[in-house]
Amino acid sequence: MTNTAIGRPKSGVDPRLTRRAFLGAGLGVGGALLVGFHVPAAGAAAAGKGPFAPNAFIRIDRNGAITLIMPQVEMGQGVYTSVAMILAEELDAAFEQVTLEHAPPNDKLYGNPVFGIQVTGNSNSIRAFWMPLRKAAAQARDLLVQAASRVWKVDPSGIRTESSTAIHEASGKRLAYAALIDHVDGLTPSKNPPLKDPKDFKLIGKPLKRLDTPDKVVGKAVYGIDVMPPGVKFATIAACPVFGGKVGKVDDSKAKTVPGVRQVLVLDEFVAVVGDHMWAAKQGLGALDITWNEGSNAAISSADVWKQARAASEQEGAVAKIVGDAAKALTQGEVHEAVYELPFLAHATMEPLNCTVHVTPTSCEVWVGIQVLSRAQAVAAKVTGLPLDKVTVHNHLIGGGFGRRLETDFVEKAVLVAKQVDGPVKVVWTREEDIQHDIYRPVYLDRLSASVADGRIVGWKHRITGSSIIARWLPPAFQKGIDIDAIDCAADVPYDIANLRVEYVRAEPPAVPTGFWRGVGPNNNVFAIESFIDELARKSQKDPVAFRRDLLGNAPRLKAALDVAAEKAGWGSPLPPRTGRGVAVQTAFGSFIATVAQVHVDERGGVRVQRIISAVDTGIVVNPDTVIAQLQGGLVFGVTAALYGKIDIENGRVRQSNFHDYRMLRINEMPQIEVHLIKSGEAPGGIGETGTTAAPPALANALFAATGIRLRRLPVDREVLSGRRPA
Amino acid sequence: MIELRINGESKSVDVPSDMPLLWVLRDVLGLTGTKFGCGIAQCGACTVHVNGDAVRSCVLPVGSIGERSITTIEAVGATAPGAAVQKAWLDLEVVQCGYCQSGQIMSASALLRTMPHPNDADIDAAMAGNICRCGTYARIREAIKKAAQAG
Numbered sequence: 001m002t003n004t005a006i007g008r009p010k011s012g013v014d015p016r017l018t019r020r021a022f023l024g025a026g027l028g029v030g031g032a033l034l035v036g037f038h039v040p041a042a043g044a045a046a047a048g049k050g051p052f053a054p055n056a057f058i059r060i061d062r063n064g065a066i067t068l069i070m071p072q073v074e075m076g077q078g079v080y081t082s083v084a085m086i087l088a089e090e091l092d093a094a095f096e097q098v099t100l101e102h103a104p105p106n107d108k109l110y111g112n113p114v115f116g117i118q119v120t121g122n123s124n125s126i127r128a129f130w131m132p133l134r135k136a137a138a139q140a141r142d143l144l145v146q147a148a149s150r151v152w153k154v155d156p157s158g159i160r161t162e163s164s165t166a167i168h169e170a171s172g173k174r175l176a177y178a179a180l181i182d183h184v185d186g187l188t189p190s191k192n193p194p195l196k197d198p199k200d201f202k203l204i205g206k207p208l209k210r211l212d213t214p215d216k217v218v219g220k221a222v223y224g225i226d227v228m229p230p231g232v233k234f235a236t237i238a239a240c241p242v243f244g245g246k247v248g249k250v251d252d253s254k255a256k257t258v259p260g261v262r263q264v265l266v267l268d269e270f271v272a273v274v275g276d277h278m279w280a281a282k283q284g285l286g287a288l289d290i291t292w293n294e295g296s297n298a299a300i301s302s303a304d305v306w307k308q309a310r311a312a313s314e315q316e317g318a319v320a321k322i323v324g325d326a327a328k329a330l331t332q333g334e335v336h337e338a339v340y341e342l343p344f345l346a347h348a349t350m351e352p353l354n355c356t357v358h359v360t361p362t363s364c365e366v367w368v369g370i371q372v373l374s375r376a377q378a379v380a381a382k383v384t385g386l387p388l389d390k391v392t393v394h395n396h397l398i399g400g401g402f403g404r405r406l407e408t409d410f411v412e413k414a415v416l417v418a419k420q421v422d423g424p425v426k427v428v429w430t431r432e433e434d435i436q437h438d439i440y441r442p443v444y445l446d447r448l449s450a451s452v453a454d455g456r457i458v459g460w461k462h463r464i465t466g467s468s469i470i471a472r473w474l475p476p477a478f479q480k481g482i483d484i485d486a487i488d489c490a491a492d493v494p495y496d497i498a499n500l501r502v503e504y505v506r507a508e509p510p511a512v513p514t515g516f517w518r519g520v521g522p523n524n525n526v527f528a529i530e531s532f533i534d535e536l537a538r539k540s541q542k543d544p545v546a547f548r549r550d551l552l553g554n555a556p557r558l559k560a561a562l563d564v565a566a567e568k569a570g571w572g573s574p575l576p577p578r579t580g581r582g583v584a585v586q587t588a589f590g591s592f593i594a595t596v597a598q599v600h601v602d603e604r605g606g607v608r609v610q611r612i613i614s615a616v617d618t619g620i621v622v623n624p625d626t627v628i629a630q631l632q633g634g635l636v637f638g639v640t641a642a643l644y645g646k647i648d649i650e651n652g653r654v655r656q657s658n659f660h661d662y663r664m665l666r667i668n669e670m671p672q673i674e675v676h677l678i679k680s681g682e683a684p685g686g687i688g689e690t691g692t693t694a695a696p697p698a699l700a701n702a703l704f705a706a707t708g709i710r711l712r713r714l715p716v717d718r719e720v721l722s723g724r725r726p727a
Numbered sequence: 728m729i730e731l732r733i734n735g736e737s738k739s740v741d742v743p744s745d746m747p748l749l750w751v752l753r754d755v756l757g758l759t760g761t762k763f764g765c766g767i768a769q770c771g772a773c774t775v776h777v778n779g780d781a782v783r784s785c786v787l788p789v790g791s792i793g794e795r796s797i798t799t800i801e802a803v804g805a806t807a808p809g810a811a812v813q814k815a816w817l818d819l820e821v822v823q824c825g826y827c828q829s830g831q832i833m834s835a836s837a838l839l840r841t842m843p844h845p846n847d848a849d850i851d852a853a854m855a856g857n858i859c860r861c862g863t864y865a866r867i868r869e870a871i872k873k874a875a876q877a878g
Contacts, residue, residue: 076824076861209820216825217813217832219760219800226759234754259743277754278763279746350764350772350826350860399762399826400860431765625820629863633823636862659769659858667864668851 052181054140054189056109057087057133064178066093066164070100071110071118072125073371074212075398075405076633077688078626079125081210085203085622086130090137090196092161093177095203100211102395105377115474118374121406121516123589123686126622130684134195142193147183148175198620198681207625212397224369224396225354229424232356233262235417236281236428239270239437242294242652243511247271251289258284265420272417278428297511297652305443305509305649306341313339313445313465317503318481320464321491324499329459333451336539340448340528341713344509344647345441345517346654346662351399352434353410356426357418359384364391364415365424369398371405379408383415402637403516406473407439435662436654440647441517442467443509444486446528455540455550460497462490464525465505467514481506488521489693493529494558494587495551511652518637519692522588527714530584530697535710544583544701545571557617557680558587562594564615564676569596578602579610580705584697589686591618592678595635597671597698601706605722609639609671614694616675619682627687631675634691640665642696646715729789733758734802744790749773751789752799760800760829764858771857774830774837775799781837781853800829808839808878815874823861831857835871844875 052060059067068087074080080100088095103110105118112119113128141161148166149156152173159168164177198204215221240246250271252264260280265272273284356367357380364384370376370393377393384391398405414427429437444466451459470485471478478484482504491502508514517523537547545566552559562585566572569581579600586593598611612635621627644663648655656662696714704710709720709727719725731738733756740755752758752775761784764772768783775784776798803809812835815821822828831854838845838853845853850871859867 076822078823209817210822212825213817213820213822216822216828217816218804219758219829221825222759223826225763226753228757228759277742277746277750279743279750279754282766348860350762350770350824350858352763398824400824402860428763431767629820629823629866632865633862636864637860640862658767659765660767664770664858664860665862665864666855666858667867668855670864670868673865 052184054143055136057136058091058140060177060181062178062181064097064164064176066091066098066177068098068100069103069110071103071112071129072120073102073369073373073395073398075120075369075371075401077125077630078210078623079120080212081208082126082622082626083129083133084211085208086133087137089201089203090134091141092163094163097164103373105374105393107374118372119406120371120401121403122520123688123690126684127590127686138193138195139189143184143187143189144177144180146187147180150187151175151180151183204620204622205624208623210626221397223351223399224356224367225351225399225428227356227367227396227426229356229358229367232424232426233274233276233421234278234281234428235272235274235421235425236278236285236430236433237270237272237413237417238285238290238433240292240294241436242292242298243513244297245292245294245652248291248293250291254289255284255287258287263421264288265417267416270413272427274417274421274425282430294652300511300649300652302649305512308510309443309445309465309507312505312507313447313463315505317463317465317505319501320482320487320504321500321502323497326459326461326499326501329499330449330451330461333453333458334539335449335451336536337447337449338532338535338712340446340531342444342524342527343645343714344443344512344649345641345645346435346438346647346656347400347402347404347517348435348659348662348664349400349402349404352431353404353429354427355411355414356424357414358424359415359418362386362390366391366393366411366415367396368393368411369396369405370408370411371398371401372408375408376411379412380415383412384419402518403520404438406516409439431659432657435657439513439515442469442514444524446524448528448532450532450536452536452540455542455547457495457497457536457551458499460493460500462501462529463503463505464490465507466524467508468506469514469516471506473515483521485521486524488525489586489588490525490529492587494555494585495533496553497551512649518634519689522586522689522693523696526584526586526588526693527697527700530586531700531712534582534701534704543572548583548585552585555587555592557592558585558594561585561592561615561617561678564678565594565596565613568615568674568676569598569611569613571596576600578706580702580707582698582701582703582705584694584701586690586693588693589690591616591685591687591690593690593694595694595698597695597702599699599702599706601703601721603722605718605720605724607643607703607716607718607721609643609669609699611672612639612695612698613674614676614691615678616687616690617678617680618685618687619680620684621677622684624677627677628675630687631691632673634689635673635695636665636670638692638695639671639699641692642699642714643716731789731792732794732796734797734799740789742789745788748775748784748787748789748792748797752784758799758801762826762829764827764830769858770827771830771834772827774833774857776803776833776837779837779840781834800833803833803836806836806840808874809836811874811877812836812839812870815870815877819866819870819873821863821866821870823863827857827859831859831867835867835874838871839875839878843878845871
């Protein structure tokens with residue numbers, strides 16, 4: 001496959017494609033997300049000299065080029081390769097002939113079947129597009145076989161396909177797909193063309209090299225921040241440091257003397273300096289004398305946030321799940337209670353937020369890397385007042401999304417700037433602005449209580465308290481007071497528990513905006529549940545692996561993963577002093593994962609994560625090396641959060657500002673990581689966020705094993721671990 | 728005007744002498760392979776070579792470079808360590824989002840130039856200044872060892 005299209009998205013997809021209704025999806029009742037996806041019944045064959053475009057995803061040109069109109073964006077998770085593999089597999093296309101083109105903004109054609117809009121998130125690119133893309137490719141292949149049958153006047157059953165070629169075995173005749181596209185006129189594709197038996201897969205399951213890598217190792221890959229339209233100017237911005245504050249007075253006299261500064265723009269909520277390059281813009285911004293109207297949030301601190309969350313968690317919540325009678329069961333046996341707390345987190349994508357925009361009286365062109373393409377178009381249309389069809393958005397490679405680029409605030413701000421600039425302008429946020437004006441992973445508070453008798457959990461109550469991101473981000477999905485993301489992995493706890501009650505209390509933090517962060521709801525719930533299960537095991541004087549095993553009778557795939565992880569980790573074998581192993585299991589994003597972490601804690605509370613072993617059953621694996629890479633990286637992301645991740649609020653503003661005080665794990669702190677894939681014939685699961693969810697509870701449980709100290713709050717507190725401060 | 732020697736070519740740029748090299752490369756010369764990550768030499772995304780040594784270009788005033796030669800990710804493949812590192816990166820499929828990898832490759836190739844067979848501690852010392860948010864560190868370490876063997 002050539003990858004000339006990667007990172008250099010072409011606009012102007014054949015407009016005929018956009019007229020073909022291809023998929024319909026939407027939210028079902030009761031807050032459940034409904035998957036709906038329809039391949040058109042009528043044959044949509046090429047007319048005249050156009051390419052063959054049987055549906056919105058596939059285009060075959062006369063020169064043999066096969067183009068995948070790529071609905072999902074590449075942000076490191078390898079979808080450009082794995083999604084292309086799915087398409088090429090069912091189409092029997094020669095992989096090297098397939099090129100990618102970013103889909104244009106269009107929810108109808110390219111909406112994620114799970115959300116109904118164009119979203120790359122929730123670890124679901126493969127899960128969501130697995131069947132639709134296979135079906136679309138199989139239908140295209142079916143039309144090409146029919147065309148070959150027409151040309152050769154033979155029965156289609158005698159025709160097979162391979163490497164973009166139709167082959168009639170009996171006569172030895174062969175025709176390339178490109179030669180068949182003039183013969184599809186009037187043909188009707190089979191409604192349900194047969195899909196390949198997984199045992200016949202030629203590409204799926206092979207560790208193929210990623211298509212986006214070659215450009216990335218030579219500096220040629222084009223991320224949003226690298227776009228350079230002719231005549232582009234550069235801008236950087238500052239919003240009021242206090243959340244919700246506005247711009248008051250601005251004295252720009254010094255800024256205007258900075259060489260290269262072109263414009264100072266004072267908007268309602270932020271100021272921008274436009275210059276010949278980022279340095280001029282940055283120097284200019286620093287030279288501004290700004291008086292902010294800090295507004296009503298200027299006194300808020302983290303202590304207020306927690307006080308409010310703790311008070312909210314005392315109230316009864318909306319009921320997410322009831323099994324049996326938890327209240328009654330919690331009066332029996334030995335009852336154990338615990339509260340777990342997770343902090344605000346910033347995303348800190350390596351590519352700082354940026355967006356390039358060119359506004360004219362009649363058009364708006366946007367260059368960006370974003371997880372929600374159609375929303376970027378909509379917000380640009382809203383800010384400019386232009387109709388949607390006058391707004392072009394080019395999507396690009398993303399230098400880290402992690403949920404931050406599921407938002408459009410940075411597009412909105414860039415368009416506001418561009419409206420006042422003659423020609424294109426690239427708005428780049430400084431790292432400080434990026435950390436201090438993120439849309440943060442919310443604080444969560446989990447109250448758990450359980451009664452245990454004879455090593456079994458008799459009663460279970462879990463109350464989750466936190467912001468509802470869904471209520472803001474996908475309002476129709478927020479129903480009956482339940483945030484389906486916030487309860488994910490809690491309502492469907494994998495353990496065999498006869499009496500269970502799960503509640504959700506929506507508690508929006510004062511001032512601080514909240515959004516999705518890699519691992520989303522499961523991050524919180526898996527941390528709380530797996531920490532609590534560990535506490536219950538210890539209380540019952542049972543081995544944490546054995547305790548879990550006994551409760552996983554209804555989760556055989558998870559149990560199998562646990563067995564593999566325990567064995568590979570040498571669970572139970574002796575360890576040196578102040579060294580311990582911890583285990584955590586999860587069924588999240590459609591994947592079954594067990595993780596064992598091994599840590600050492602020194603006398604001063606310093607933590608060394610030595611080893612992490614994960615066993616994963618994620619169903620059919622499209623590209624195994626990508627799955628392993630996502631687990632490895634996801635685990636590092638989770639360890640980073642558990643060891644260091646914390647955003648503090650002081651005087652209505654974020655205290656941290658850059659990588660010196662919002663720390664990342666570095667190579668010298670890197671544990672040894674092993675990932676074991678369990679072979680499976682089930683439908684593919686999601687993988688991009690799973691490691692992030694898995695690492696923190698495994699780590700916290702290992703810290704307990706090493707020190708006897710239970711950490712119920714993250715990040716890890718070294719003062720507590722050293723015994724200098726009580727837990 | 729400031730004269731620079733970049734990737735074997737002479738370039739004249741009309742910029743303030745205190746302007747960091749990063750922005751000269753990216754915004755003036757259009758060499759966008761070198762990335763902006765933090766602006767305070769904390770993340771390593773902007774790493775380039777100055778006379779072969781790894782330097783954070785986001786804090787390097789362009790006026791301080793003088794006649795020293797600058798190499799960026801776009802040209803590091805012309806050096807033996809650079810080519811070996813890039814090949815190892817491809818062979819071991821190191822990259823995820825890739826945004827930090829220009830800087831990682833520049834730091835790794837500078838390491839191999841002065842230390843053809845680094846041990847784990849050497850790798851830690853040379854690479855700890857480069858953050859990878861995708862967490863590709865294990866593969867980075869292996870790829871450096873592989874590149875060292877190839878050299």
